[in-house]
Amino acid sequence: MERMKGIDASFLYLETPSNHMHVGMLWILKRPAGDAAGGYFAAVRRLLESRLHLSKTYRRRLVPVPFDIDHPLWIEDPDFDLDFHLRHIAVPPPGDRAKLLEQVARLHSRALDRSRPLWEMYVIEGLADDQVAVYIKIHHCCIDGMAGTELMVSLLDFAPEPREVPPPDKPWVPERAPTDLEILVRASVHSVASPLRSLRRLPKVIGAGVALGRRALGRTEPMPAAPFQAPKTPFNRALTPHRRYAVGEVSLDRVKAVKNAVGATVNDVVLAICAGALRRYLDAHGELPAESLLAVCPVSVRQENTKAVANNAVSAMFVSLATDIAEPLARLAAIRAATVHAKEALKAIPAHALQDWSAFAAPLVAAQAARLYSRYKVADLHRPPYNVIISNVPGPPFALYLAGAELVHSYPISLPIEGIGLNITIMSYRNDVAIGLTADREAVPDIERLMAEMPAALAELEAALAGPKKKKSA
Known part of the structure; x- marks a missing residue:
């Protein structure tokens, strides 16, 4: 037990x-x-x-x-x-x-x-x-x-x-x-010891927050993105129980070629592909906000010696997707800068402190609050904390088999949450970047169209890279 x-x-x-x-x-x-x-x-x-x-x-x-x-x-x-x-x-x-x-x-x-x-x-x-x-x-x-x-x-x-x-x-x-x-009886024993443990953790958690605040006051560059700065979109709404799912892939070699050309990371290019696809999709529907979309990106804080442990060791960083920028390479540059700032903010808080916040959870209150938030569709009444969830998980670069059958494609499927009706999860396998779009059925009724914009967004980045070269040789 x-x-x-x-x-x-x-x-x-x-x-x-x-x-x-x-x-x-x-x-x-x-x-x-x-x-x-x-x-x-x-x-x-x-x-x-x-x-x-x-x-x-x-x-x-x-x-x-x-x-x-x-x-x-x-x-x-x-x-x-x-x-x-x-x-x-x-x-x-x-x-x-x-x-x-x-x-x-x-x-x-x-x-x-x-x-x-x-x-x-x-x-x-x-x-x-x-x-x-x-x-x-x-x-x-x-x-x-x-x-x-x-x-x-x-x-x-x-x-x-x-x-x-x-x-x-x-x-x-x-x-x-x-x-x-x-x-x-077991819970009662724990309830006596738990407040003492929580109080011992509290100075570490508060201290990490104070340190982050001091860093913010002393910086001259723009602050990293933060929750509740996101504009409203059609997929920021209260959830229904029903889902839509779409899958696709782009070439990992093509993603790496863009990465190498601009000096970014694979994750930066992946976020830029998602940003380009979302911009194209919303623009086609006449729903593109003037403000940039904001993504939350789950980040593993798992230690090397706990990789095989089946539990959660995760935090999150908030990243502007620069969807207010029309030019693809300028958008990628803005995303690259945003991820750098977001990673700095994440590093300011120790991994154990991120996990320690959970020590203060009140089960009954948390569960009842979630049910009330969902039942009364509160997510429809306020500005979203962010617009979309984007996860990028590295996978194996070699072929795998299940009970003798060769694994041809491996697609992730994830979860939207209240107010955030779209989740984009990406996992590499062999030489593909596999994309899984999981959405509320009403929030993204034409999810296949959004998936079609993913390879189109990569092609848009490649075309922007090729453009200056052609002009130079002319």
Whole structure:
């Protein structure tokens, strides 16, 4: 039995009937040669069953504390049932990409069952071109982007033949679910010790904030972007429970070529592609604000020795997307400067202090506030804290396999939140930059059009780079 950490629990408290807090992946694989129609699902099941011990996420479930007086507990699920979590479905003919994404969007619109371990995995048959898909969703209270990558790689192999995975050092032992009285006694003991720990952390947290304020007062360059400076857009609204999902990719080599030409980072160019696509999309709809859009970018603060730990170690930086600048290279330069300032602000606060804020979370208050905010659609009544969530997670540059099937495409799928109806998550795989757009169904009704603007925005940057060279040679 283990008490959930505050930052992990915060993703539970933010969840409402319309604001689901799970993330996921969509893998598109080439079916192994000679595989029978139903044989691949059985192969995936055997592989998953043999690797359950590689992550605690698979077999532990939540135990809430009565009256929400403390963070929930994790226990090894005494009723664990693999067949509840691993499911076999198909898309209708003709089994094209559009039908697959529509099915995944529906699955992603359903909340996870909190009485079970917080994950589901679907093997999806019926695709054209001898392909099969796997969609996985996991609650964000279990995992962040970096830990998620480690968890996914635990299922994947470097060759068609699955590797031999050593059995666990100790056999898995389910735990008896504690009674409410036992939980309350444990919570009471913790409630005595917790204020003392919180008070010890408070000077560090306040000190970090004071240091950041002094740096701000002493600087001459512009301040980094901050929340609630964002203009209103069509996708800044209260959420419905329903989602849309679109995927695409651009060449990693092309992204790196732009990066090298201007002396930026890959992340800067990725943000510039997103900014260009959003500008083009909003302009086409007559909705482009005069002010720049503001993005929040999750940033891992995970230490090297905790990479394999399945929990959250994440903070965030706010970055202006410079969508008020028409010229693509000038926009990229502004984004590059904005990320530098944002990183400086993030470094001013120690990683442990960022995590310590969660020690002051009040479970009952936080959960009730989230439900009221959602129920009364408060996000429609005020200026958004930011416009869009953009995550960029590095992935493997080499081919991977699942139960003998080659992984052709690996697309992330994430979560919008109240007031922020669009999430852009990017993950590299082999020589592609894979893009997943997850949006509220009403906020971005033509999500495929927004996805089409992503490669167009990269081409716009490349054309701007080529322009001066042509003039010079003339």
